[in-house]
Amino acid sequence: MARSESELILVAGGAGFIGSHLVARLLDEGREVLCLDNLQTARPSNLRLLQGRPGFRFVEHDIVLPLPETVTAQAHRITRVYNLACAASPPQYQADPEHTMLTNVVGTHHLLRLAEKAGARFLLTSTSEVYGDPEVHPQREDYRGWTSCIGPRSCYDEGKRAAEALTFDYARMDRAEIRVARIFNTYGPQMHPDDGRVVSNLICQALSDRPITIYGDGSQTRSFCYVSDMVDGLIRLMEAEDPALRQQPVNLGNPVELTVRDLADRVVEMTGTRNQVVYLPLPQDDPRRRRPDIGRAAELLGWTPVVTLEEGLQKTCAWFADELAMDREVLAAE
């Protein structure tokens, strides 16, 4: 689609892992994008890949605070608001739980009000964490979840549940047209090497001389979606016209399920590492099983992931190998 002078897409959290891929894809499509990010968990190199590209503008801002004049003055041009702003890895969102909760509730409120003022469509990136440690498997959108509102993960999963509640209230009050994606584990290039997520952890350990760490006995399961599939799902969800999408969340993730131990074995085989494997205690409230039912996304969006785990892991390992080599060169030159 040709770039239109009048239409502007706002992406909050656009300098993060998924956000930077989403922004790149929107720019590829000829869109004009305003990226808002407080750089809390963003990688500067993700932002450098976007800066200077035609149609891209960046405003450093924390969405917990009222939106700046530079953004509100553009409301008449904003047609889409994507909210991806929130640290997504447990060590990062638990480092400042108060800020995580406020980001989800107050930050989402600021962006919903902007969408209302602009008459723009609003998309919230919620999470499979709203299902907590699930009692049903795989997880469908009508499952109400098994979360703890007093545990160390609650700033994130209860924060996202509150953000969903507020978003659906805006729809019910007819104040904004909304979409809600429940994202399951996503991986790929441009992840933060040290953010404590299982795929980046295992690959970075395998590519350096650190032991491979597995939490618990590794029998807990996860389902991993490659980032290009996730971006495709988010854009389809935002642009799909089915009225059902205004009232229902949609799971986005890859339904191929494997144990964490199996994932570690694949990474070990792919990288050829001989590093020792060590088992550490399972973190509190860690879910035992995770696998999305993506029937709704298939039916309403015509979306299913296309990148296999093998292909996605190859690309991710190759990217991390380049990143780590560059880091070593920089250190050697210092």
Ligand code: NAD
């Ligand atoms: P990320 O941490 O890489 O990106 C989040 C971005 O939001 C970062 O650039 C960060 O600086 C920014 N941010 C955080 N708080 C902010 C605030 N208050 N104001 C402005 N910017 C803020 O995470 P990600 O993996 O790209 O996740 C993006 C979204 O998808 C998040 O909302 C996350 O909850 C959701 N999600 C991700 C996954 C996953 O597996 N990656 C799974 C479920 C849900």
